[in-house]
Ligand SMILES: Nc1nc2c(ncn2[C@@H]2O[C@H](COP(=O)(O)OP(=O)(O)OP(=O)(O)O)[C@@H](O)[C@H]2O)c(=O)[nH]1
C-alpha cells in the first residue's frame with residue numbers, strides 16, 4: 001500500500017506538577033519547604049528519513065502522544081522529564097496544521113469560581129499562576145487563559161482549506177518539533193521568601209501542545225516521467241535504473257509513483273520518478289485523477305513521454321497537447337519547468353511517419369526518439385536528462 005497523505009493527531013506530554021513538601025528530620029525543627037519541581041513533558045518530533053518512501057507507519061499509528069513529565073517529589077527531588085517521541089517520515093513530507101475548527105476543543109471549566117476567590121500568587125519572573133495547597137491535593141492543574149500566543153508560526157503558505165504549512169522536511173535527518181512538551185511546575189521551595197517561609201502551594205505543570213495535522217508526501221526526484229498510460233514510462237525507468245516497476249500492455253499498470261536511481265560511470269546519480277498514466281480529463285478525476293502529480297512538483301525537469309506508435313488509435317500530437325493542458329490544470333507552475341519531449345516505441349513501423357508529422361505539427365520542440373524496450377537511444381536519454389538537470393540547477397546558485 002502506498003500512502004502519500006494522512007491526517008494525524010499529536011499531543012506533547014504535559015509538564016509534571018510541582019510538589020508541596022517540608023523538610024522533616026530529627027532535631028531539625030522547621031526544616032523549610034522542600035518540594036521539587038515537576039519534569040518537562042516529552043516533545044513530539046518529526047524526523048525526515050531517506051530510507052522511507054511512504055507514510056504507511058503513520059497510517060497504522062495516527063496518534064502520536066508523548067509522555068507526561070513526572071511530578072516533583074519531597075526532599076527536593078525533581079521529576080524526570082517525559083521521553084520525546086521521534087517519528088520518522090520520508091524526505092519530502094509537508095506538515096499542514098488543520099484549520100482551527102478541526103482542532104481538538106479544550107474543555108470549558110466552570111468550577112473555577114471558588115478558585116478565583118482565593119487570590120493566586122504569581123511568580124515575578126515567570127508569569128504563571130500558582131495554586132494553594134489544599135487538603136490532600138498537592139497542586140491542581142488549571143487551564144492557562146493566555147492561549148492566543150502559544151502558536152509559533154514557521155511558515156504561512158496559503159492553502160486551500162485554511163490549512164497552514166508548518167514544516168517541510170526535505171533533508172535526511174532534519175527534525176521538526178511538532179508539539180512542544182509543557183514545562184514542569186515549580187515546587188514549593190521556590191516560593192519561600194523571608195516573609196513567607198512556609199509556602200503551601202506549588203505550580204501545576206503546563207499542558208503540552210496538541211493538534212490535528214495533515215502529512216503530505218511529495219516525493220523528491222530530479223526527473224519526473226509523465227505520459228499517457230502504456231506510453232512506456234515504466235519500461236523506460238527499467239531501462240535506465242535498477243527499479244523494477246510492473247510493465248504490462250494495458251493502461252494503468254502503474255498505480256502509484258515509483259522512484260528509480262540512474263547511475264553514471266562517474267558515480268553521479270539522478271533520481272527519476274515514474275508516475276501513473278495521465279489522461280484527458282484527469283483533473284476531473286478521470287482515470288486515476290491527477291493527485292499523484294504532486295510527486296512531480298518538486299522535480300527539476302519533466303520528461304513528456306509520447307507513444308509515437310499511436311497505440312489505441314491515438315495521435316501522438318494530441319497526446320502531447322493533452323498532457324500539457326492536464327499539467328497546467330493541476331498546477332500552472334509545472335509548465336515553467338524545463339521539459340524534454342521523448343518519442344518512444346520508435347521500433348514500430350508507423351513511428352517514423354508519425355514522428356515526421358509530429359515535428360511538423362509541433363515546431364521548435366526538440367524531440368528525442370528512443371525505443372525503451374530495445375534499449376535504443378536510452379544512453380543518449382540518460383546523458384540528456386543529466387545535462388538538463390545540471391542546467392536547471394545552475395541559476396539558483
Ligand atoms: N514496441 C515497443 N513497445 C514498447 C516500448 N516500450 C514499452 N513498450 C510496451 O508498451 C507497453 C506498456 O509499457 P509500460 O512501461 O507498462 O507503460 P506505462 O507508461 O508505464 O503504462 P502505465 O503504467 O499503465 O501508465 C508494454 O507492453 C511494453 O512492452 C518500445 O520501445 N517499443
Ligand SMILES: [Mg+2]
Pocket residue numbers: 233234235245246247253254276
Ligand atoms: Mg507504468
